[in-house]
Amino acid sequence: MEELTVPYESRMEEAHAFKEGKYLDLTKELKKDDYEANIMPVEIGARGFVGSSAYGLLSKLSIGGNKRTKALRLLAETAVNSSRWIWSRGHERLLHKE
Template identity: 50%
Template sequence: MKQQGSWTRWEGVRGRSLSWMDIWNMEGHRIKFLLSSVYDVLPTPTNLQRWKLTEDPSCALCKRPANLEHILSSCRAGLTEGRPGEKAGKEYRYLGILGTADDWEMRVDLGRQLKFPEKIAVTSLRLDIVLWSQTTWQVALIELTVPWEERIEKAHERKLGKYQSLISESQQGGWRAWNLPVEVGCRGFSGQSLWRAHL
């Protein structure tokens, strides 16, 4: 019961309400996964061992105990293409900056590593999205993280800290800079940061 009630401890997760119409229109395997993952009753190796259906609870990739959190969010071997964050810092919250200029440029980390605009600051940090306006000297850093729902707030704080030096360097160069990390849990529940990061 403790394991299946762990969703009650999710901090910073935006509530998700499903109407009967939403459920009716959702594909069966999606609703089954959503409900089973929230209550941790998916056939993970650790659950299969608990149910006495297997003897080995190990992850096939790294040989560590493979519970749902490990599979969706923590397996180092499975996340080799990911970029884990670092230390925590101060939170920034701004709304509606895209309406302040009409010359916004954007770079996205898709297909190849995003290169941060050197006219703003020089960094080796790898961001997901950067938006900037040359005429108004504004820059917004956006970083998406897909953590375990119980760690959404910690992931947010970690990403704030990770890019704080880049924010400071940009500000020292005369830019108005925003650090906007966004979290969507690995089971599809979005963090409050998604709504705080209105551009």
Template identity: 70%
Template sequence: MASTQRKGLLDGCDDWEVSADLSEWDKHPDVIRRTTLGPDIVIHSPSSQQFIMVELTVPYESRMEQAHTYKKEKYLDLTKELEESGYRAKIMPIEIGTKGLAGSSAYDLLSKV
């Protein structure tokens, strides 16, 4: 029986660096800081020139889908700019509702990583 191993976003390189938009964390890579946008979390591999940008939103549970669409569109230009500069970039907005309900996007992020 053949093994069916899933490949995650972090597979293929071992130099991932994590930065967060918090004062006590390291700052985002220069290519991100030069823009007016600051994703909440940036996972970056210098060797493979990949960026995984995570943006957290805390909407009302009835507005999860709208919040996801808004954040995805907000970072669309940054994603395109990074790709045009030779990087692979992915924006992954996640929503945690005001009452603590994790949106399906949070589970999607975890399963892909």
């Protein structure tokens, strides 16, 4: 199981630990029922810093070399662009209740 988190860079370790803990009980339950289960939280900072967890995930998926470099760059760009979009709409209500 992978879960992407886009925290502020100063909170990447905290976000990683939180996500690992969030799925710990589920992982234990699946393993108890003879399933193979691993949780891999992945963090990419809101300003585009790619955590080592992203590199590790791509390695586990056998994505290496230029493809990994390109994927990491795309992940970073997407995080920055998404953060910029959210920031630019800070004054708007993103969820409308009617």
